[in-house]
Amino acid sequence: MNWVWFYRLGSPLWFYQTTTRWLPWLGLLAFILLTIGLVWGLGFAPQDAKQGNSFRIIYMHVPASFLALAGYFLMATAGAIGLIWKMKLSYMVMKAAAPIGAALTFLALFTGAVWGKPTWGSYWVWDARITSMLILLFLYFGVLALQYAFHNEEASNKASAILALIGTVNIPIIYKSVDWWYTLHQPSTIKLTSAPSMHPDMFQPLLVMILGFYCFYVVALCLFTRVEILRRERKTGWVGDLVGELNGSTEGKRQ
Amino acid sequence: MRKQASNSFYAYLRRDLLLSYRRLGEAASPLIFFVMASTLVPLGMTPDLASLAKIAPGIIWVLALLATMLSVGGLFAGDYQDGSLEQLLISPQILVMPVLGKVTAHWLITGLPLTLVSPLLGLMLSMPEAGYLPMMASLALGTACLSLLGAVGAALTVSLHKGGMLLALIVMPLYMPVIIFGGATVQYGIDGLIWTAPLAILGAMLAAAIALCPLAIASVLRLTSIN
Numbered sequence: 288m289n290w291v292w293f294y295r296l297g298s299p300l301w302f303y304q305t306t307t308r309w310l311p312w313l314g315l316l317a318f319i320l321l322t323i324g325l326v327w328g329l330g331f332a333p334q335d336a337k338q339g340n341s342f343r344i345i346y347m348h349v350p351a352s353f354l355a356l357a358g359y360f361l362m363a364t365a366g367a368i369g370l371i372w373k374m375k376l377s378y379m380v381m382k383a384a385a386p387i388g389a390a391l392t393f394l395a396l397f398t399g400a401v402w403g404k405p406t407w408g409s410y411w412v413w414d415a416r417i418t419s420m421l422i423l424l425f426l427y428f429g430v431l432a433l434q435y436a437f438h439n440e441e442a443s444n445k446a447s448a449i450l451a452l453i454g455t456v457n458i459p460i461i462y463k464s465v466d467w468w469y470t471l472h473q474p475s476t477i478k479l480t481s482a483p484s485m486h487p488d489m490f491q492p493l494l495v496m497i498l499g500f501y502c503f504y505v506v507a508l509c510l511f512t513r514v515e516i517l518r519r520e521r522k523t524g525w526v527g528d529l530v531g532e533l534n535g536s537t538e539g540k541r542q
Numbered sequence: 543m544r545k546q547a548s549n550s551f552y553a554y555l556r557r558d559l560l561l562s563y564r565r566l567g568e569a570a571s572p573l574i575f576f577v578m579a580s581t582l583v584p585l586g587m588t589p590d591l592a593s594l595a596k597i598a599p600g601i602i603w604v605l606a607l608l609a610t611m612l613s614v615g616g617l618f619a620g621d622y623q624d625g626s627l628e629q630l631l632i633s634p635q636i637l638v639m640p641v642l643g644k645v646t647a648h649w650l651i652t653g654l655p656l657t658l659v660s661p662l663l664g665l666m667l668s669m670p671e672a673g674y675l676p677m678m679a680s681l682a683l684g685t686a687c688l689s690l691l692g693a694v695g696a697a698l699t700v701s702l703h704k705g706g707m708l709l710a711l712i713v714m715p716l717y718m719p720v721i722i723f724g725g726a727t728v729q730y731g732i733d734g735l736i737w738t739a740p741l742a743i744l745g746a747m748l749a750a751a752i753a754l755c756p757l758a759i760a761s762v763l764r765l766t767s768i769n
Contacts, residue, residue, distance in 0.1 A: 425715040432711050436702050445765040446698050450712060453694060453758060457716055464719035468726065
């Protein structure tokens with residue numbers, strides 16, 4: 288197998304130049320998918336028999352929850368790659384993934400709360416899934432807080448990578464224990480999250496939304512990573528040239 | 543080699559116990575915190591014994607968790623400041639055993655006294671009698687878990703000046719499974735269910751933590767204390 292692509296990833300410059308080329312296209316794809324998914328899901332998908340229109344928030348809730356969890360594993364994997372191969376870029380990706388993941392987890396919790404009010408009658412229920420999402424948000428907060436606590440970039444990278452990895456070991460344990468805890472407490476609320484087999488008419492727009500969210504996530508991750516690249520590589524020649532070019536072009540416009 | 547490793551375990555266990563024996567006031571503060579904070583609950587909520595009895599298991603577990611969390615921050619701080627941590631890092635030893643020795647000492651100083659004092663708190667909060675044995679058993683295993691997990695956080699934040707609050711942020715999500723099964727053990731005991739089941743899971747978590755946490759702590763110390 289050819290591993291050249293992997294070594295190339297070691298160069299932030301290569302990443303920056305490549306993403307400059309295909310980011311607009313991916314952004315366009317994300318925009319199209321999200322527009323189609325939202326219009327289809329919110330406007331044309333059939334109403335739910337029991338919940339009426341309020342179920343439509345699923346088109347935001349489910350993709351956000353998917354990516355909140357996937358984003359944590361991506362962050363931890365990037366951290367592990369950084370620890371093992373000492374790759375600069377992967378630490379930057381890890382740092383970029385943390386705020387996006389936290390924001391998506393919050394979005395998932397928020398849409399869940401908004402959805403919960405008409406269906407369960409309360410914004411917050413100590414349901415197993417909700418609680419484990421909340422703990423996931425706390426794990427993100429821990430990584431974020433640790434990242435900003437260090438002055439030394441090297442130490443900050445390594446410490447947050449290790450914390451992200453420890454979190455990965457803990458996520459299944461937390462998920463399982465919360466699940467168990469929930470069955471212990473036996474609340475009176477109806478469990479909505481036991482996925483009902485959805486009608487295809489409802490499921491297809493959801494699939495489009497999930498794909499759109501994935502594209503959007505990659506775009507956001509690349510943008511955050513690019514900012515991080517520019518910040519960390521600000522003393523290198525190519526960033527200087529880039530900034531010089533930008534300044535030159537804006538000055539040219541002014542004249 | 544094996545003998546040397548166990549020697550370094552006992553050496554650090556003995557050293558940390560001796561250090562805290564010389565400063566008994568400091569060593570006793572988690573315990574005093576545990577008892578003092580439990581007084582806040584009736585003051586803040588209600589002195590009604592029936593309602594206190596209901597929440598007593600949870601309160602005792604939460605307070606034990608907080609007491610462990612507050613005390614674990616100092617686990618490596620002193621050694622980091624006086625340079626003995628650096629000496630430990632450059633010594634030709636397996637770092638895991640001294641680390642385990644230090645964590646064991648921490649549990650003997652905080653977790654074990656908390657476990658022994660907990661019946662007193664149960665009495666004050668009028669916890670049902672059936673809960674005492676499960677509470678002590680679950681606290682004994684659970685606080686050891688908390689010490690090990692907390693030590694990972696302490697190692698991560700050792701080189702930071704104001705690591706206390708950060709340590710709490712990092713460690714609290716990791717503590718959540720422990721408190722779930724710890725609380726469940728006591729509640730099962732009170733409800734007359736088989737409380738050894740959640741206790742067994744707590745024991746499994748402790749076994750996993752003993753195996754994995756010292757490795758994590760050792761690698762974290764090597765990476766972050768260079769800051």
